[in-house]
Each structure stands twice: as C-alpha cells, then as structure tokens.
Amino acid sequence: MSAPGSTLGGHGLRTPPERPAWRRALDARIDRWMADPGLYRWAVANPITRWLTQRRADQLFEVMAGFVHSQVLLACVRLRLLETVATSPRTLDELSAACGVPASSLERLLRSAVAVRLLAARGGGRYGLGPLGRPVAADAGLRNMIEHNAVLYEDLRDPLALMHGGSEAAMNAYWPYAQSVDPQTLGNWAPDKVALYSELMASSQRFLIDELLAAYPFADHGCVMDVGGGKGAWITALARHAPGLQLKLFDLPPVAELARAHLAQGGLADRVHVHGGSFTADALPRGADLVTLLRVAHDHPDHVVQALLAAVHEALPVGGTLLLAEPMAEADGEPATADAYYHFYLLAMGAGRLRTPEELMRLMAQAGFTHLEQVPNPMPLHGRILLGRKSAGLPVESGSSREKSVNLN
Secondary structure: OOOOOOEEOOOOOEEOOOOOHHHHHHHHHHHHHHOOHHHHHHHHHOHHHHHHHHHHHHHHHHHHOHHHHHHHHHHHHHOOHHHHHHHOOEEHHHHHHHHOOOHHHHHHHHHHHHHOOOEEEOOOOEEEEOOOHHHHHHOHHHHHHHHHHHHHHHHOOOHHHHHHOOOOOHHHHHOHHHOOOOHHHHHHOOHHHHHHHHHHHHHOOHHHHHHHHHHOOHHHOOEEEEEOOOOOHHHHHHHHHOOOOEEEEEEOHHHHHHHHHHHHHOOOOOOEEEEEOOOOOOOOOOOOOEEEEEOOHHHOOHHHHHHHHHHHHHHOOOOOEEEEEEOOOOOOOOOOHHHHHHHHHHHHHOOOOOOOHHHHHHHHHHOOOEEEEEEOOOOHHHOEEEEEEOOOOOOOOOOOOOOOOOOOO
C-alpha cells in the first residue's frame, strides 16, 4: 500500500526515502534559484512562463486568504443568506431588510460570496445560489458543522500556542470524551453538553452514511453492532436500509440514554439493543457478526485505539467482521488539502490524530484481524472504509472477493 521505497514514520505518515547527496545539493540549488526575486520578474515578463507564475501566485493567495473565505461562509450561514436566496433570488435591499444588516456592509459580503462561488449574480441586481452554496443550503448538518468550526477558528488564532499544548483549547472542552475521563465520572457530564456534541455527530454523519450504504452489503450479515454510535443516526439508517438485520449500539452511558430516546421516537426501541459503557473499561456486548466504528479511532490516541480494536476482536465470533470508516491521511499516496483541516482539528481536540490507511490496518492486524482491505467508495473525502476479519482457526479463502494482499511495511 505504501509508495515504492517509502516508509511510514512514527505517526503513520509516509516518509520518502533519503535522497542521495547529489540530489540534495541540486534541490538546495533549485530552492535558492526559485526564491530569487530576479527569477520571478523574468518569469512574469516571459509569455511562456507567465501562466505558471500566475497560477502559483493564485494558489498562494488562496492559502493566505483561506481564513477570510471561511468567515465569508460562516457569515452566510449565520445570516441564513443561502436558504433565503434558495427560494428565489433577492436584491441587495431585500436581503438587507431580511438580515438586518446595513446594505453598505452586506454588499461586501454578497460580492465576496460571489467571488468564492457561494452566491451567483442572477441579473437585475439579484443574487442566487452559486455552485458551492447549493449543498450548504440543502444540508442542515453541513451548516451545523460550519457553525461548529467557529470553535476551531478561536483555537487557531494562535497556532503556535496550540502546537505547544492544546489543553486549554475550546475544542478540547467541546468534546468531553476526548479528555482523559475516569469512567466513574461519566455520569457527572452536563446533559446539555452531551446533547450538543451528540446532535452535531448525528447531523454531520449523513454523507458518510450514504457512502457506507452504497459501498458495502450489510444485508449479508445477521447482527450489526455500532460502537461509539452516538444518538443512533447510523443505526437508524441501517435499520431502514436492511430490515432483516438485528442491531446493537454501544456508547458512553449518558450518550446511550440519548440514543434510547432517539430510537424510541423513530419506532426502533424493540429493534435496537442499546448498551451503555466505556470501551476503555467495559467488555463489549457479544452476538454481532459485524462491528462498525464510524469516526471513532481518529478521536483517540494509539493505546486507546489498540485497546478498542482488541475489545472488538474479542467480542466478534470467528469469521466476524470489523468495518472502520473515517477520514484518513494520504489515502491515495499523497497528502490532500483536507488533511490539513483534520490534522489541526484533532490537535485542538486534544487526543486523537489523523492516520493513514496503512497505519490503521497495522493496528487492526496487531489486534488479530486478518483479510484486511480498503473498500472503494465514491466520495472518500467524507471517510475511507477498511475491513478486517476475525479468522482465527479459519483458512484463507483462496480466490475470495474479500481476500487481499496488503503491504503494511
């Protein structure tokens, strides 16, 4: 799975092999040359190289202006601009009256939103939805996540302070389970805080849920248990997708109470068995032949993930399957733009980190899982999917569609 000649460093990220001395010297010379102001002036003046220079300048400006763009998006969400123009395009004066913002200030926001394609000019001085504004207007969960990112922006006001120790980060306080919480104190969590983060988890899972249902044949199993299942958004979707499945949900006791109420409202109280407990202290319930971990591992440090995977392996029967789905680093062999977001989000959260598929599969293998594979899914931005089987005592199925050769070195 690793690129030829590359290795995985101590944090699971790919480390290219050491370059020979002549190549390092050449790299240093190229770096000095590319940073020379005279080269920039020559490249801008040259019609052949001008397009490349302009493109690089645009890319750098996008990085520099990224925070402003995120604040334009946040302002549009807080003013409900995108939902307002989704019904029909509106003029500046109409939007000013609807939002209660002076037209002179709002015009700057509207033009900025057009520039980043959240809005589009529709003629006659009216503004409508742009291509990037349409999914935001359509999805309440996405809007909730954009609003939630304001907590991250506060923590990132001083990125160096965050890097030196994020124990005081607002994001760390937002997710109480990310802290080193004694299982005996779980009942002391404020109910409103538990409800707040559980609702965000539920509303932001929709895209990943759609990916999972399209990518994997869940109806082939008899009983599915979701560990860290929150209020039960995933289990509810799975119950409707595969009516023949038996279902279980395991989460911390205060979250399990919310799940019971949510599932009862959906008419699933008799269909889903909810178990409260801590996977760091309690054994997982048995009886499921498939266990799902959705966006759980990246919230926790390695030793907790290793203990969790071992507990899942212990709870599964021989032949049982683990499905792990979450955002992953360098999943196509190279860092992606989304990696930067998740690296710093999890740093502010204070406990977990973004891992590569190879590192996660190595942790799964150490817990005893075999037949490891990555399942293709159409929109991996929302999460990659890994599978592993508890196959102790079973021979490898030659030619099986689930048999994969995975290089974890």
